[in-house]
Amino acid sequence: MPPRFVVKLPLMEAGHPRSPLRAYLKLARPKQWTKNGFVLAGVIFAEQALQLSSLLAALLAFAAFCALSGAVYAANDALDVEEDRKHPRKRHRPVASGEISVRAALAYAGLLAAGGLALGFSVSWGVGAAGGAYLLLQVAYALWLKHFAILDVMAIAFGFVLRALAGAAAVMAPISPWLIACTGLLALFLGFSKRRYELASLGEGAQSTRRNLADYSVPMLDEMMTVVLAATIMAYSLYTFFAYEGVWMMVSIPFVIYGVFRYMLLVHRDGGDNPDVLLLKDRPLQVTLLLWLAVVMVILYVVR
Incomplete structure (x- = not known):
């Protein structure tokens, strides 16, 4: 009987992107950029959505906050890598799975933050200031606020308010x-x-992924x-x-x-x-x- 040869093809772990570009895109979590839709509320309720210049300014402010929020997600994934590895869904994220190193994720976060701030200030001083306040809030959240019940959710809510303020600043409208x-x-x-x-x-295992859930x-x-x-x-x-x-x-x-x-x-x-x-x-x-x-x-x- 002739010998049987089995060719083993490399398998990709579930949830892994197929290329480094897709890995870095996934790290910025584009699916969560829908939250930045609050930036567009300003141009709509200021009744300037049909003015091309105002609409362009609002869209640029939206793009700036997509970059800023992507920076925050990348930094959080780098800082929370050990907790994420215990989570049934988060363990497939690029940093937790080992696809992107912690150092590379932090460098990527810095690049996105710098780009987002530069774009925000190019739209208007108010958009840039709101973006800077958003980043400071996220630093406070990552280092302190996320460990305290109720305060953690209030900090998240204030992040949405800053998005709305940025949208109003983009079109120079009073909030x-x-x-x-x-x-x-x-x-x-x-x-x-x-x-x-x-x-x-997560049930009883919730505390291992986020301590304040206790x-x-x-x-x-x-x-x-x-x-x-x-x-x-x-x-x-x-x-x-x-x-x-x-x-x-x-x-x-x-x-x-x-x-x-x-x-x-x-x-x-x-x-x-x-x-x-x-x-x-x-x-x-x-x-x-x-x-x-x-x-x-x-x-x-x-x-x-």
Whole structure:
């Protein structure tokens, strides 16, 4: 019987990119850049979205915050590499899996941060200042704030407020207190829901991936989410009542209510997921967001 020869082909570990370029792109987590959409709120609500110069400035500010947030993600992956290796999903990230070294990830983070700040200041001083404040906040979060329950989520929410401030600065528009309140409350809601997902999905092993999860519990987070959810709906409703003449903006309230309740349903029915992941994979949420945006645009740019 002739000898049998078996050719063994190299297998790629699940979750690994196929090239260094894709590895570095994955390290910047482009799927989470949807959070930077808050930067674009300024140009929309300042009623300048149809002005090419303003739209370009807003898009450049958005790109600057994509670079800045990518820098933060890369640095966090380098600093949290040991904890990430204990996480069932995070262990496949480029640094935790060994695909990119800690030193290379930190150098990449520095490059993205410098590029993001340079781009932000090229748009306006306000955008650059907001970007710098965002980086300082993330340093404080990585070194201190993330270890304290509630403060960690408040820091995340303030990061979203800085995005909204940058968007207003990009088009030289005064920032509305209502925009700050609605952005902060919605971000708190998403932050607490993310902590709930981490607890529910990891169970007893949650503390090994994030130490402050020991201070949370699922029932406690459910109560916090309910309180913040009610405050978010009330703040947005009051915004539509008082920030605009007439009643047309109130038409957008049902879309906000459905959107947050749909998210709540996913959290309790399916266990939820990271907010950016849910937005990318849940079609009703996507449709609701697009309909809300369409209604707001029609009211601001056609009806008024």
